[in-house]
Amino acid sequence: MHPVSAVLLLLTLRQVPSPPVSPPPPACEEHQTLELARAGTRDICIARGTLTGLLFDAPVTVELEDEARFAEVLRGRSGLGLVPPADLRPGERFRLTVRFEQESPSRPTTLVLVSQSARATRQVDVFRDQRSREALARQLEEERARNQRLQEENRALREQLAPTPPSPRPREETEPGPRGLITRALRGRPARPGEALRAVHGHSYRASGRVGVRLLLVNEGDTPWPLAGAELSGPRGEPLRDVTVVPTGPLKPGEERVVRVEAPLPEDVPLEALRLTLQAEDTRAFTLPEIPLP
Incomplete structure (x- = not known):
């Protein structure tokens, strides 16, 4: 090819426009x-x-x-x-x-x-x-709330996907303690339909003329559960007197709390089991119908 023709061809190629590039989405x-x-x-x-x-x-x-x-x-x-x-x-x-x-x-x-x-x-x-500054502070607060919501959703998802470990077998035998205290381990009880409280685990006990129950409770509902009082009764429904429950007050949604219910042990009634009813400030109640005693 003639040198002049080669130069003209090169100039022509340089003038050919490149195809348009679409902007990225x-x-x-x-x-x-x-x-x-x-x-x-x-x-x-x-x-x-x-x-x-x-x-x-x-x-x-x-x-x-x-x-x-x-x-x-x-x-x-x-x-x-x-x-x-x-x-x-x-x-x-x-x-x-x-x-x-x-x-x-x-x-x-x-x-x-x-x-x-x-x-x-x-x-x-x-x-x-x-x-x-106000707009930046508002956006920062929105981002914090969004991150917290994502963390809560992530934690709930991990709990749903995690394998359920086998529940440890509670000890059925009695355990002597100080000053005549003997206890008996209790299995947990899941919340029934319509209930918010769940008993995770606990134990019953006798000590110095008294009898009682100690439970770890969790509120699985969407509203507070205002614990106000409790009742203990024997196997035939006879109520125990001077029942005390500590602590009282509302359990917030998702909150765990250890609750102790206690009453004097009747001298003329042989007790082998108790019926426990926890009472809320409203009409709600949580009942464990048969709690074995040590």
Whole structure:
């Protein structure tokens, strides 16, 4: 090939335009914050049938490209709500021109609404300058609450997936203790339908003319369980007198508490088992019908 022809061919190839490169899709978040004073993307995710709201930190006027196609456009002095067109195509983009009333009309800001088929950003907070301390503190508090909620959900999920260890076999024999105290281990009892309290484990005991029950309870309900009193009775339903329960007061949801119920041991009634009823300040009650004694 002639040297001149080679040079002309090289110049021609250099003038061939490169194919356009599509911009990468934006990262869609449920709640987005845009600070116009900082460099960075100004893309906002939208999706068919999903309302996206924009809240500005000052009064604005907005111009939306191809607004007639949108299913809904709601304007306010400092806000804009929009529902995208029903015929929205994946990757379709719309310019949103924003002019703040306190700034020169010749300084508009352009945001880009980008169609995403999977999800959309539901709330966008737009700040002209860097956010105020109050706004940063509010966002930090929201992030802390979100992280705490995720940690709680993660912990609950681990508990659901963790294998249940075999329950240790409680000792049925009596155990002597100081000053004549003898105890007997008790198995736990799961909460029945409609109940909130669950007995995790415990023991019954006799000591110095007294008889009692010590239980570890947990409130598995959604509301506090206000423990107010207790009843102890013998195998034939005869009530024991001067029953004491400590401590009283509400068990918060998820709270564990060790409760001790005690009464003087009747001299003329041989007791081999007890019936325990815990009473709430309202009409609720929790009953263990047969508690073996040592």
